[in-house]
Amino acid sequence: MAASPISSESPKLEGLQKHVAFFDLNQDGVIYPWETFKGLRLIGSGVLLSTALSFFINVGFSQSTRPGKFPSLLFPIEVKNIKLAKHRSDTGVYDTEGRFVPSKFEEIFNKHANTHPNALTYGELKEMTKANREPKDLTGWIFSLVEWKVLYKLAKDKNDLVQKETIRGVYDGSLFEILKNEHSAYKKK
Ligand code: HEM
Numbered sequence: 479m480a481a482s483p484i485s486s487e488s489p490k491l492e493g494l495q496k497h498v499a500f501f502d503l504n505q506d507g508v509i510y511p512w513e514t515f516k517g518l519r520l521i522g523s524g525v526l527l528s529t530a531l532s533f534f535i536n537v538g539f540s541q542s543t544r545p546g547k548f549p550s551l552l553f554p555i556e557v558k559n560i561k562l563a564k565h566r567s568d569t570g571v572y573d574t575e576g577r578f579v580p581s582k583f584e585e586i587f588n589k590h591a592n593t594h595p596n597a598l599t600y601g602e603l604k605e606m607t608k609a610n611r612e613p614k615d616l617t618g619w620i621f622s623l624v625e626w627k628v629l630y631k632l633a634k635d636k637n638d639l640v641q642k643e644t645i646r647g648v649y650d651g652s653l654f655e656i657l658k659n660e661h662s663a664y665k666k667k
């Protein structure tokens with residue numbers, strides 16, 4: 479039987495692997511910077527932001543996902559090892575094994591959704607990243623800030639809120655398929 483392809487729908491993938499599977503465009507288990515770039519373009523990110531992010535993500539995460547391997551200037555990210563790219567100053571919704579932790583997900587809204595119970599405003603998102611900031615962790619905090627700011631830019635609703643269901647879709651990877659479909663429908667108009 480042929481090996482089953484890696485995709486965000488595969489039940490065998492843990493949460494964080496599902497988060498990144500969308501960007502492995504040819505589904506060979508490795509994400510190169512040009513795949514990150516193309517994936518970002520597909521979900522509606524502009525050329526400049528996609529260029530900056532693909533550099534930032536692949537340079538930042540490549541080596542930690544390739545333990546024991548010689549660094550590669552092609553900056554590949556290995557999907558199966560993505561949990562090793564976890565940084566500090568995050569929400570803790572992915573545990574150290576990259577699994578989704580429902581109670582931590584709920585905690586985001588219990589602690590920070592002060593204006594709407596099921597959504598976050600820009601100010602609340604910023605406040606959350608500040609609250610999650612750990613001492614002496616500039617790098618992790620910057621990664622978190624960028625993750626949440628980009629999410630806001632690409633996925634806020636018409637009232638400038640990031641809905642709880644949108645955030646759930648970040649963690650299980652389904653948001654990227656939705657954004658891709660929305661973006662291709664928008665382009666056809
Ligand atoms: C538009 C695209 C993307 C957005 C909006 C995004 C956003 C996010 C958000 C909001 C989190 C949760 C952070 C937290 O729980 O505090 C996250 C986690 C993460 N993302 Fe992304 N992401 C994107 C693409 C990618 C790509 C392409 C990769 C790598 C190939 C990646 C790797 C990670 C990793 C490793 C984490 C875990 C961080 C941790 O828990 O320490 N993301 N991302």
Ligand SMILES: [Ca+2]
Pocket residue numbers: 502503504505506507508509510513
């Ligand atoms: Ca690939």
